[in-house]
Amino acid sequence: MFFVKKLLSELAKIFLSQHRQRLTVVVLLVAGGVLLNHWKKIKKKAGKNWGRVKEAWNYMKLKQMVLNPKNEIKVPCMIVDLDIFDENIQSLCGIANKYGKSLRLATKSIRCPYLIKRAYDKSNGVCQGLMCYSVFEAKLLYEMYGDAFDKNYLIAYPTLQKQDIECAFELTQKDVCIILMIDSGEHIQKIESVCQEYIDSTENKHEASQSKLNPIRLCLDLDMSYQVLGGLFSIGAHRSRTRDSKDIFAMASSLDKCKHVQLIGVMGYEAHIAGVTDNNPFFHIPSCIVQALKLIFWQQCRDKRQKLIETLQSVYSNYPFDSAAKTQHSHHGHDHHHHDHAFPKIDLKFVNGGGTGLIFLKKNYFYVICVYMYMYTYVCVNFLILGNLEMSCKDVYVTEVTAGSGLIQSQIFDYFVSNNCLPAACFALQVTRIHSPTFLLDRGFICCQSGGFIASGNISLDKQPVTPLSCKNPLFFDLGDPIFVRSAKAGEIAEHFTHYILKHNSAELFLVDQNDLQSFRVPTYRGLGHVFY
Incomplete structure (x- = not known):
């Protein structure tokens, strides 16, 4: 690796010399040959995958199946191939399991209880918990399947509706781990207020006084957008107001004042990486530039997540967060303990990151080199050693990744170069x-x-x-x-x-x-x- 970086540094110096134009032509010709070879590999790989798809989605066989009067199929209709669906879940779980991570299924990308349950069962224990859109969606799945999902439901987006918070509190008292998403102290205060009102209500007051209550679990959503010039400009979705250490301290201050909530997780979704295709024919930005930028963005995401979690450690130094602790808490907190307001306010059991688009992110030196040659700058060479999937999986701060769209493999996900899932x-x-x-x-x-x-x-x-x-x-x-x-x-x-x-x-x-x-x-x-x- 050192030799490659040194070689590129010397090439960059040559570009800045008086022979830059002549040598640039030579290097670009070599790069073009490498690009052609790389493109052939992609087409060969895609052709192999599409051969499997053509076998599963043979038009004449599908036509006969739909038009067969015995089947009574009415169009429009939606069809799912379970063979490919199972292959996709095994592919995603294989990547997560390879690096010792668990997989959390994103139900928003499936929305069919049978398929959610099937994917969970086919994961061989790699799937641990669901990421749901709504508290009432989590309630439905719990009522349909009971303990099937380890009674572990992370709600992907903040909610301040009284009905949602009350429903989450009720399920929590049944030892169902409902984890509400927050990104600020205001969210915490609202959740605490609704819980207290619920406990103080006439119909619940006596019952609450006779039992020890479980706290509502919380997950802190971190902003992973790419910051430029100290935050003057940014790239990516502003998903959260928690962007730096002072925001962590403000959140912790609000958490200290509450009796019915507990922070057990952190999520940092890299929307500008996992949610942006890198080989989309409808984009005007060249694919090589998009892929190189993704690797640059990932480096900051990793560093930012590490810094913010270390800040949490400094605020609550009495909670365990090391490799041994994460092994003990591999079920993400559904091992409930009853405390009479004596539970730790923060007990970090999981750090969630990624998505289908990020799971397949790989290091691709060639694309990065293309951008460097295009920019003609020596400084750019220093960004060659960038984060990728392997680096994120080895990061002790990330314990789980989330995926859902890859099970179905909708059209947009074909535009991720390294995506191995097939249309299901x-x-x-x-x-x-x-x-x-x-x-x-x-x-x-x-x-x-x-x-x-x-x-x-x-x-x-x-x-x-x-x-x-x-x-x-x-x-x-x-x-x-x-x-x-x-x-x-x-x-x-x-x-x-x-x-x-x-x-x-x-x-x-x-x-x-x-x-x-x-x-x-x-x-x-x-x-x-x-x-x-």
Whole structure:
């Protein structure tokens, strides 16, 4: 590694010399050859993966399955291939387990109880707990499956609604570990206030006085945005108001005044890394620059997270946080102990980071070198040794990563270069109009009922419906034929369907027990009558 860095440093000096232009041409030609070779490797890898996908999503077999009158399948419908779904969960768990990390499933990216439970069961113990969008979503999953998820539910976003906090407090007294997200002292004070009001209410006062109450667990959301010039400018989502040490001290001051809350976790989601594709054909920024910037951003994320957690250690020096302690607390805090306001105000049991997009982040020297040559600066070479997945997994401060979209592998996640997951779901639309090619246009069009579903976020070509569909031979389709389309995002497509159709072995329907009956349809949250998002 030292030799590589030294060599690049010398190359940078040459670029600044009088022979810079001549040598630059030579180096760029070499770089072009390396890029071509690297691109061939990517295409070879992608071709192997897509061969597996073509086997699982054979159009003619799917068409026969959907149009078979015995199956009574009505389109639009959502179809999930369980073989690929299982492969994806094993791939994600394999990476986490390789480095001794646990995986927390993000239910927002699935929104189908059966699939959440299946993924958890297929993880062989690597999955420990869920990350839910809503307290009432966590309550539903607990009521449906009991202890199946280790009674461990991290609520991904702060909530200040009285009903949410009261529900979390009630579940906590049943030894269910509901972990509310906070990012400031104001959040803590509001949660404490609602808990105290709930305890003091007439119907709960006697019961509370007769028992020792469990505190509501909290997780502190850290801001991981990339700070430039001391915070004058920043890149990334401002997810939290906790950005530096003084914010930690302010939060700790509020925590000290409370009797019914306990901080047990920290989350630092690197939205500008895990949530930004690095090989998106609809982006105007070259892929090599995006990937290099991601590695630079990751270095600051790691250092920032370490600094803020060390600040927490200095504030509460009496709580354990070392390798042995983390091993003892591998179940993230569902080993409850009853305390009569004698529990430690902070008992850090997990540090959450990452996402599907970050799990596959790898070090790629070539992309970084391309940016350095483009910038022609000697200083840039010093940024070559950057953080990556292996470095984050070896970081003693990170105990778990979160993933969910990779199980479904929606369209957008194809645009992560190192993502090894395969498409596990699609939705079917029926062809309602066919337009043949004309003498002016060598391509025809087919129109489909409903036109598809738009994805949330900024309106861009990778999130818009693509119908009418352009095709060279539209007469290949008959009116009423199904076409199969992937959603841009993994979870929100479930808001359009009451049930998912399960299949395996290419196009065989997969039957599961549903209310003492066997069915290949499993309900989504919408199908169960719930809207959490």
